Amino acid sequence: MQTTVPAPGAKALHGAAAGARPDRPDWTIDQGWSRYTDAEHATWRTLFDRQSALLPGRACDAFVEGMRRLPIGRDRIPEFERLSDVLQQHTGWRVVAVPGLVPDDVFFDHLANRRFPAGHFIRKPHELDYLEEPDVFHDVFGHVPMLMNPVIADFVQAYGEGGLRARKLGMLPQLARVYWYTVEFGLVRQADGLRIYGSGIASSFTESVFALDDDSPHRIGFDLERVMRTRYRIDDFQESYFVLDDLSDLLRLAEVDFGPLYDRIRGLPEHAPGDVLPSDRLWSRGTGCHHARQGAAPGIAKA
Numbered sequence: 001m002q003t004t005v006p007a008p009g010a011k012a013l014h015g016a017a018a019g020a021r022p023d024r025p026d027w028t029i030d031q032g033w034s035r036y037t038d039a040e041h042a043t044w045r046t047l048f049d050r051q052s053a054l055l056p057g058r059a060c061d062a063f064v065e066g067m068r069r070l071p072i073g074r075d076r077i078p079e080f081e082r083l084s085d086v087l088q089q090h091t092g093w094r095v096v097a098v099p100g101l102v103p104d105d106v107f108f109d110h111l112a113n114r115r116f117p118a119g120h121f122i123r124k125p126h127e128l129d130y131l132e133e134p135d136v137f138h139d140v141f142g143h144v145p146m147l148m149n150p151v152i153a154d155f156v157q158a159y160g161e162g163g164l165r166a167r168k169l170g171m172l173p174q175l176a177r178v179y180w181y182t183v184e185f186g187l188v189r190q191a192d193g194l195r196i197y198g199s200g201i202a203s204s205f206t207e208s209v210f211a212l213d214d215d216s217p218h219r220i221g222f223d224l225e226r227v228m229r230t231r232y233r234i235d236d237f238q239e240s241y242f243v244l245d246d247l248s249d250l251l252r253l254a255e256v257d258f259g260p261l262y263d264r265i266r267g268l269p270e271h272a273p274g275d276v277l278p279s280d281r282l283w284s285r286g287t288g289c290h291h292a293r294q295g296a297a298p299g300i301a302k303a
């Protein structure tokens with residue numbers, strides 16, 4: 001996945017982005033598992049096999065462990081109810097089906113109540129490496145294994161709780177960057193090297209190589225205030241990845257009072273996605289060659 005945020009005029013959107021009206025106020029739908037076609041299960045299998053070949057030695061231990069314990073296999077798109085029964089026993093989370101992107105307040109309310117909204121649809125064969133909304137592969141393969149981890153489980157709930165408050169204070173873009181650079185695109189240090197824990201990387205064939213092995217991106221030690229001031233890319237690989245020393249760093253993050261932090265950074269200049277600052281703890285400085293080749297347009301860096 002290189003984006004979960006719809007571009008204006010994008011086609012084939014499913015949820016809030018399509019202007020859809022929900023049947024239920026919380027936007028949940030039935031997964032309709034029995035209606036998946038053989039071709040859709042085959043798409044899942046293709047994606048599953050590609051990532052399963054890449055992720056050993058790249059995904060962090062928590063991801064591998066979560067995946068091992070969950071009923072997520074190669075043959076079929078998982079059933080959310082069966083998945084939820086296992087997940088709930090471990091961390092109290094459940095997976096609920098949604099048609100695609102849901103409005104921010106609906107999204108936050110689910111997370112705050114330990115329900116993970118997962119797209120019920122699967123990408124088409126011609127969009128294996130690029131999609132505009134989170135589908136069942138990104139949401140279930142990418143996110144759900146990490147929700148088996150108690151630290152991530154608490155952190156994502158805290159994000160849901162903080163989301164409404166951030167929106168009221170006009171600081172949602174800043175908070176959303178924390179989620180983006182951790183839950184979606186985070187890297188973590190392990191004794192045996194850098195590993196992926198972000199679901200946007202773990203569910204992407206191309207980015208799971210780029211994020212760890214390519215010379216182009218910066219890899220920078222995670223710093224909360226730094227990340228809140230850093231815009232991100234929605235349409236391409238990230239220019240910078242932020243590295244946690246340990247997943248448990250997120251526990252402390254979930255306890256930070258964001259109020260004073262918002263006050264401090266309000267009005268401070270923002271950083272572009274590819275900036276390197278003197279205060280950065282650099283794991284590796286990138287060449288930037290990937291985005292230079294793409295003809296990086298300033299308008300592309302968003303949020």
Ligand code: HBI
Pocket residue numbers: 004098100101102103104107117118119134176179
């Ligand atoms: N809806 N289904 C879904 N998945 C997301 O990741 C999501 C969403 N709605 C809003 C949203 N993300 C973000 O804009 C918030 O994290 C700010």
Ligand code: FE
Pocket residue numbers: 004134138139143184199200
């Ligand atoms: Fe996601």
